[in-house]
Amino acid sequence: MFQIIKNEWRFLVRSRIFLGITIAFSAIMLLSIFLGNYQIKKQEQTYQNAKDHVRQQWVSIDEMNPHSAAHYGTYVFKPSNLLSSLDEGVNNVTGNVLRVEGHVQNEIIHSEASQMQAVSRFGKLKPSLLLQYIVPLLLIFLAFNSVSNEKQSGRLKLLVLQGAKPIQLIFAKTLSVWLYGILLLTFIMTAYALFNSQNLSTDIVIRTGLFFSTYSLYYFIICGLTVFFSARWQNATVALTSMLGIWIIWTMFIPNILMSSAEKWYALPSRNEFQSAMTEDRSKGLDGHNPTDKRSIELKEKVLKEYGVDSVSQLPINFDGMRMQADEDYGNSVWDKHFGNNRAILKQQKQSFQLGGIVNPFISLQNTSMGFMASDNLHHQAFLLQVENYRRVFIKMLNDKQIFGGSKTGNWSWKEDNAFFKSVPDFEYKPTQISEVLSNYMLDILLMILWSILVIILIVYGTKKIKII
Amino acid sequence: MRSLKTFLFEWKHFVGSPFKILAVLLFIIASMYGLHNGADLYHKQNAEIERINEEVETKKATILSYFKNNEKGPSEHPWVDITTPFWAIYNTPTYHFKNPSPTLVYNIGQTEQYGFYKLITTSSSGYDADMTKEIANPERIQSGTLDFSFVILFLLPLLLLVLLYNIKGQESEHGFLPLIFVQTGSKNWWLLSRTAFYTVLLLIVIFGLMVYGAMLTKVFVADTMFWNLLLWVTLYLFFWITLYFLILKYGKNTVSNTLQMVGVWLLFAFIIPATVQQWIAIEKPTNLMVDLIDVSRDKKSEINAQPIAVIDAQLFQLYPALKETKVAKDTIIVQKVRGYSSEALINLEIKKATQSIEADNRIKNELISKTYWYNPITYFQNKLNQLTHTDYKDYEAFRNNIRKSVDTRIKMMVFDTWNDITIDKEKYLEYNSTLPNNAYY
Amino acid sequence: MIQIQDVSKSFKGDFAVQNLNLEVKKGEILGLLGANGAGKSTTINMLLGFLNPDSGNVYINEIDTSTNAHDTRKLIGYIPENVNLYPYLTGLENLDYFCKLAGLNYTKDELENYLSTCSLSSDAHHKKVSGYSKGMRQKVGIAIAYAKKAKVYLLDEPASGLDPLASNELSTLLQKLASEGASILMASHDIFRVREVCNRIGILKKGILVKELNSKDVSANELETLYLQFMQN
Structure with missing residues (x-):
C-alpha cells in the first residue's frame, strides 16, 4: 500500500498543473489567513476603542443618582475573536452593540451585514470558506479518475497481476488524496499558528485541534467516496459528474433547505409578537416607576411591616430603590421565560439541523467548524446571556445603592459620587468552555465518524464487485 | 439550415442523458422551493403589517375612549395627560413600514438584515433597536435563504455547466470530432447551435418558473417589474453562456473543460466576492455606532443641562417661526415645555450622527460598486436586489422616511406645545391623519 | 505450463x-x-x-x-495490446514500482539489467514513459514480467500497431x-x-x-x- 501511496504522490509532485494549482491555492490560503487576521485585529482595535470610550464615560460620572445612572446605562460591544479569523460563522449577521440599562433588556444591534450592500453570499475570504467549499472540490478533481484511469488504460489488470489487491489500491488512492487535503489543512493551521504565536493558549490549541480533526474526517469522506465512485463507474467523467452532483447537493441545496425548513418546523415569534407578549406579562408585575401601582402598594405595606414603621419616610432605607429592584426582579423572570422560550426554539432548530448530518456530513462540518471557532449561534447566545447576567448585577448594584446608600424615599436628587461609579465593574466576556462546546457538537462528530465508517464499508464491500476487465 | 438541424438534434442528446434531465429537474425543484420561500416571507411580512395596523386601530380606539370619557389617560399612569400636545402625539400610534414588494417572491435580498416596521416616536431614529432584523436564527441567515435569486445566481451556472460540459469533449474523446467538423463545415456554428439549444431550454424553464412565482404574489400588478427581472436574468444567463462557450471553443477535452468551468464559477461565486468583502471589512471595520451612543447619553445630558436661554436660542434657530408662538410671546416660562422641546435639539444631533454613519456606509457601497467590473455575481445580485426593492438603498430610503416623519412629529409637538394648544378628540384625530402609518416599497 | x-x-x-x-x-x-x-x-x-x-x-x-x-x-507475466504505464515515471521507475508491488526489491543495476535484457536501450531507461513509443512500452511490459520471473x-x-522493426524485436525476445x-x-x-x-x-x-x-x-x-x-x- 505504501508503494501505491508513494507512486500517487510522485504523480502529484511531478504534475506541473497540479503544482501550479497547489502553489496558487497555498497563496490564496495564506492571503486568507493574513487578511483574516489583519481584519480581526483592526476590528479588535475598533472594539477596544469603543469599549474604552464607553467605560471612560461611565467612570467619569462625577455624581449622579444611582437610578438615573441605571437609565444612563452602558453599552457592551461584541468582542471580536481571533479564532473567527479561521471561521467567522454568524458574526457577520449578528449585532455588535448591546445597550445595558435598567427596566429593559435591549436587543443586540448594528450587524456588519446591515451596514452595506450585499457582497458575498458565502461570507468573507476566511480559511473556512476555502476549506469547506474549495478544498473538497480540489480533492474530488484529484481523485475522480484515480481508479477509473487505471481501469480505462488497462493498467488495473497489470497492477492486480503484480499482486496489488483492489481494496489496497482503493484505500491507497483514497489515503494519498486525503493526505493532500491534510497537507493543505496543516499548512493553513501552521500559518495561523505562526501569525498568532503570541496569542496561542491551551483553549485555542484544543479548539484548532478539533477543527483540524473534523476537517480531516470530512476530507476522508470526500476522498473515499470519490475514489469509490471512480472504481465503481465505468468511466472517469461519470465519477466526476456524480461527485460534483453530490458536492452541489451537500453544500448548496441541503444546508439551505434544511435550515429554512427547521425554522418553519420550530417557528420563532416575530419581534412584535415577542415584545407584545413580554409587555403583557410585564404589565402583570410591579411598575417600578409608579408608586400608585397596586403591587407597589402591596410591597410597600410588606416593607413597612418588616421595618415596623408607618410610612416610607420613617424607613431607614430608600423604598424607591426597593421598588425599582422588585420591578427588575419581576422583569427578569419575564425575560427568562420569553427569552428562554426563544433559546429553546433555537436549540430545537439547531438539533434538527444537526440531524441533517445523517444525510449530509457537510452540515456536521459546518456546525463543528463554527462551533470550535467560537462563532456559532451557541456562542452568540452565551454572549447575550453573559451580558444579561452582567446587566442584572450592574442594575442591582445601582438599585442597592439607591436603597442602602443613605438616601431616603422620594429623594431623587440624592447623588452618588465618582468613587462609587468607578467601583462598578466593567463587562468582561468569558469564552465558553471547550467542554461545553464539545458536548454540543458530539452528535456532529459522531455522525462524521459514522460517515467515515460507512465510506470504509462502501470501499470494502463495493470494491468486491469492481470489474477489473 | 444545418445549424437548425444541429439545434433540434440536441434534444436527442439531452433526453439521452438522465444526468442532465435530473439536473434540470433538481433546478426546477430548487427554484420552486425558493419561490415559495420568497412568497412565504412576503405573506408573513404582510400579515405582520396587517396585525400591527390592527393594533394601531385598537390603540387609537383606546385613546379616543379617554376623550369620550373625559379622562386624561390610563388611571395607572396618572402623569399622562392626553390633552397636552406631548402626550397626545406620544399616544398617536404611527408605524412606518417597508412594505414587501411582490417581487420578494424572486429575491429576498437584504430583507432579513433589517426590520420592516418601525414605531415612530419623537425620539426615534433609523438606527434604533427595533430597526434590526426580525428574531431569527443567525445561522440560517448566515447560510442564506434558498430563494429564487440564489438558484439563479449560483445554481444556474452549475446547471449550465452540467448541460454543456461534454459538448465537443465527448466527440473529441471518441475520436469523431474531425468527422463532425468535416460534416458541418463550421465548428463555431455547430458549437453555437448546440449551446443555443440549452440557452433556449433554460430561458423557457426560467420564464415558466417566473410565471409560477408571479402567481404566488401579485407581481404583475407591480408595473413592469416582472419583465425587468426577466431581462436581467436573461442577461445573466447570457453572461455565463458566453463564458462557457469560450471555454468549450478553446477547450480540448471534457475533464479539462469541466475543470475550467468549475474554476470560473468558483472564482466568481466564491473567491472574488469573499475577497472583496474581506477587503471592505479591513478598509472600513464594522461601525460600533459610538457617535450615536454619545448623542443618546452625553449630548442629551449636555442639551438638557444648558441654560433655558440657550435652549430657546437653539430652538428659535431651528424653527424661526417658534418666536411667533403663544409661549414665546407671553414669555411664560414653563419648564416642561422646554423639557419636551429639547427633543428637537437631540433629534438634530441624532441626524448629524446618523449622517456620518450613512456616509461611512456609502463609502463601503462605493467600494463595492468599484469592484463590479470583475465581480459580476455581486453586480447581478445587487441589481436584482434593486429591482425587487430589497437592496441596502431601499432600507436607507426607509430610514430617511422615518427621519422625515420624526422631524414632522417633533415640529408638530413643539409648535403645538408652544402655542399652548389643548388637545381634544378632533385635534387628536387630526394628529392621526397628519401622522399616519406609512408604507414604502 | x-x-x-x-x-x-x-x-x-x-x-x-x-x-x-x-x-x-x-x-x-x-x-x-x-x-x-x-x-x-x-x-x-x-x-x-x-x-x-x-x-x-x-x-x-x-x-x-x-x-x-x-x-x-x-x-504469470501479462502483456496487453497497449502497455499503459505511468507516463510521469521513467521506464526504470515504472519497472521498480511494478516489481515492488509484487514484493520484489531490485537494485538499480538489476532493474537496468532487466530493461536491457528486454532490449530497451539504456538511454531510454531514465526518460519518462510519456515520450516512449508503443514498442518501448511493450519492452518495459515484458521486463516487468521477466523481472517477476514469470513462468x-x-x-x-x-x-x-508496432512497426516492423519493433515487431521483430518482440519476436526475438x-x-x-x-x-x-x-x-x-x-x-x-x-x-x-x-x-x-x-x-x-x-x-x-x-x-x-x-x-x-x-x-x-x-x-x-x-x-x-x-x-x-x-x-x-
Missing part, C-alpha cells in the same frame, strides 16, 4: 468459449488466431483468473486459476524467453507474426478451437488460406 481442459464460458447465453482444450508446455509458444469476438481475450482473462469458467478447468503450472488466482498470478507469459495482441523455459500464449490477428514466433498455432472461431497445428507444418501463405477458409465457413 498452461492447461485448459474442456472450458466453456458464456455471457448472457452466448458462448464466448466452448469446450476449449489447450496445453502450452514449458519452453513452448502457442499462438491463438481468431477474429474479433472469437474468444481469445476471454481465454486470457480466464488464465489470468479475472474470469471463472462456467465449466472445465484452467491450470497454470497445475494450479487451478479459479480457486487459486492469487497463487497463479504470481507465476507463463500471456500476450494479448502484442504486435498490434519471446523466443528468448521460451528458450529460458517459459510457456507463452500469444493471442493475435497477425498470421505471419504468429507463424514466425510460435511453435504451435490454434485457430479459434466463435469460442471453438477449430484447428490446431504445428507452425513448422505450414507456410505463412498456407496458414493464411487455412485461416480464411475457417473464417468464411
Whole structure:
C-alpha cells in the first residue's frame, strides 16, 4: 500500500498543473489567513476603542443618582475573536452593540451585514470558506479518475497481476488524496499558528485541534467516496459528474433547505409578537416607576411591616430603590421565560439541523467548524446571556445603592459620587468552555465518524464487485 | 439550415442523458422551493403589517375612549395627560413600514438584515433597536435563504455547466470530432447551435418558473417589474453562456473543460466576492455606532443641562417661526415645555450622527460598486436586489422616511406645545391623519 | 505450463468459449488466431483468473486459476495490446514500482539489467514513459514480467500497431524467453507474426478451437488460406 501511496504522490509532485494549482491555492490560503487576521485585529482595535470610550464615560460620572445612572446605562460591544479569523460563522449577521440599562433588556444591534450592500453570499475570504467549499472540490478533481484511469488504460489488470489487491489500491488512492487535503489543512493551521504565536493558549490549541480533526474526517469522506465512485463507474467523467452532483447537493441545496425548513418546523415569534407578549406579562408585575401601582402598594405595606414603621419616610432605607429592584426582579423572570422560550426554539432548530448530518456530513462540518471557532449561534447566545447576567448585577448594584446608600424615599436628587461609579465593574466576556462546546457538537462528530465508517464499508464491500476487465 | 438541424438534434442528446434531465429537474425543484420561500416571507411580512395596523386601530380606539370619557389617560399612569400636545402625539400610534414588494417572491435580498416596521416616536431614529432584523436564527441567515435569486445566481451556472460540459469533449474523446467538423463545415456554428439549444431550454424553464412565482404574489400588478427581472436574468444567463462557450471553443477535452468551468464559477461565486468583502471589512471595520451612543447619553445630558436661554436660542434657530408662538410671546416660562422641546435639539444631533454613519456606509457601497467590473455575481445580485426593492438603498430610503416623519412629529409637538394648544378628540384625530402609518416599497 | 481442459464460458447465453482444450508446455509458444469476438481475450482473462469458467478447468503450472488466482498470478507475466504505464515515471521507475508491488526489491543495476535484457536501450531507461513509443512500452511490459520471473507469459495482441522493426524485436525476445523455459500464449490477428514466433498455432472461431497445428507444418501463405477458409465457413 505504501508503494501505491508513494507512486500517487510522485504523480502529484511531478504534475506541473497540479503544482501550479497547489502553489496558487497555498497563496490564496495564506492571503486568507493574513487578511483574516489583519481584519480581526483592526476590528479588535475598533472594539477596544469603543469599549474604552464607553467605560471612560461611565467612570467619569462625577455624581449622579444611582437610578438615573441605571437609565444612563452602558453599552457592551461584541468582542471580536481571533479564532473567527479561521471561521467567522454568524458574526457577520449578528449585532455588535448591546445597550445595558435598567427596566429593559435591549436587543443586540448594528450587524456588519446591515451596514452595506450585499457582497458575498458565502461570507468573507476566511480559511473556512476555502476549506469547506474549495478544498473538497480540489480533492474530488484529484481523485475522480484515480481508479477509473487505471481501469480505462488497462493498467488495473497489470497492477492486480503484480499482486496489488483492489481494496489496497482503493484505500491507497483514497489515503494519498486525503493526505493532500491534510497537507493543505496543516499548512493553513501552521500559518495561523505562526501569525498568532503570541496569542496561542491551551483553549485555542484544543479548539484548532478539533477543527483540524473534523476537517480531516470530512476530507476522508470526500476522498473515499470519490475514489469509490471512480472504481465503481465505468468511466472517469461519470465519477466526476456524480461527485460534483453530490458536492452541489451537500453544500448548496441541503444546508439551505434544511435550515429554512427547521425554522418553519420550530417557528420563532416575530419581534412584535415577542415584545407584545413580554409587555403583557410585564404589565402583570410591579411598575417600578409608579408608586400608585397596586403591587407597589402591596410591597410597600410588606416593607413597612418588616421595618415596623408607618410610612416610607420613617424607613431607614430608600423604598424607591426597593421598588425599582422588585420591578427588575419581576422583569427578569419575564425575560427568562420569553427569552428562554426563544433559546429553546433555537436549540430545537439547531438539533434538527444537526440531524441533517445523517444525510449530509457537510452540515456536521459546518456546525463543528463554527462551533470550535467560537462563532456559532451557541456562542452568540452565551454572549447575550453573559451580558444579561452582567446587566442584572450592574442594575442591582445601582438599585442597592439607591436603597442602602443613605438616601431616603422620594429623594431623587440624592447623588452618588465618582468613587462609587468607578467601583462598578466593567463587562468582561468569558469564552465558553471547550467542554461545553464539545458536548454540543458530539452528535456532529459522531455522525462524521459514522460517515467515515460507512465510506470504509462502501470501499470494502463495493470494491468486491469492481470489474477489473 | 444545418445549424437548425444541429439545434433540434440536441434534444436527442439531452433526453439521452438522465444526468442532465435530473439536473434540470433538481433546478426546477430548487427554484420552486425558493419561490415559495420568497412568497412565504412576503405573506408573513404582510400579515405582520396587517396585525400591527390592527393594533394601531385598537390603540387609537383606546385613546379616543379617554376623550369620550373625559379622562386624561390610563388611571395607572396618572402623569399622562392626553390633552397636552406631548402626550397626545406620544399616544398617536404611527408605524412606518417597508412594505414587501411582490417581487420578494424572486429575491429576498437584504430583507432579513433589517426590520420592516418601525414605531415612530419623537425620539426615534433609523438606527434604533427595533430597526434590526426580525428574531431569527443567525445561522440560517448566515447560510442564506434558498430563494429564487440564489438558484439563479449560483445554481444556474452549475446547471449550465452540467448541460454543456461534454459538448465537443465527448466527440473529441471518441475520436469523431474531425468527422463532425468535416460534416458541418463550421465548428463555431455547430458549437453555437448546440449551446443555443440549452440557452433556449433554460430561458423557457426560467420564464415558466417566473410565471409560477408571479402567481404566488401579485407581481404583475407591480408595473413592469416582472419583465425587468426577466431581462436581467436573461442577461445573466447570457453572461455565463458566453463564458462557457469560450471555454468549450478553446477547450480540448471534457475533464479539462469541466475543470475550467468549475474554476470560473468558483472564482466568481466564491473567491472574488469573499475577497472583496474581506477587503471592505479591513478598509472600513464594522461601525460600533459610538457617535450615536454619545448623542443618546452625553449630548442629551449636555442639551438638557444648558441654560433655558440657550435652549430657546437653539430652538428659535431651528424653527424661526417658534418666536411667533403663544409661549414665546407671553414669555411664560414653563419648564416642561422646554423639557419636551429639547427633543428637537437631540433629534438634530441624532441626524448629524446618523449622517456620518450613512456616509461611512456609502463609502463601503462605493467600494463595492468599484469592484463590479470583475465581480459580476455581486453586480447581478445587487441589481436584482434593486429591482425587487430589497437592496441596502431601499432600507436607507426607509430610514430617511422615518427621519422625515420624526422631524414632522417633533415640529408638530413643539409648535403645538408652544402655542399652548389643548388637545381634544378632533385635534387628536387630526394628529392621526397628519401622522399616519406609512408604507414604502 | 498452461492447461485448459474442456472450458466453456458464456455471457448472457452466448458462448464466448466452448469446450476449449489447450496445453502450452514449458519452453513452448502457442499462438491463438481468431477474429474479433472469437474468444481469445476471454481465454486470457480466464488464465489470468479475472474470469471463472462456467465449466472445465484452467491450470497454470497445475494450479487451478479459479480457486487459486492469487497463487497463479504470481507465476504469470501479462502483456496487453497497449502497455499503459505511468507516463510521469521513467521506464526504470515504472519497472521498480511494478516489481515492488509484487514484493520484489531490485537494485538499480538489476532493474537496468532487466530493461536491457528486454532490449530497451539504456538511454531510454531514465526518460519518462510519456515520450516512449508503443514498442518501448511493450519492452518495459515484458521486463516487468521477466523481472517477476514469470513462468507463463500471456500476450494479448502484442504486435498490434508496432512497426516492423519493433515487431521483430518482440519476436526475438519471446523466443528468448521460451528458450529460458517459459510457456507463452500469444493471442493475435497477425498470421505471419504468429507463424514466425510460435511453435504451435490454434485457430479459434466463435469460442471453438477449430484447428490446431504445428507452425513448422505450414507456410505463412498456407496458414493464411487455412485461416480464411475457417473464417468464411
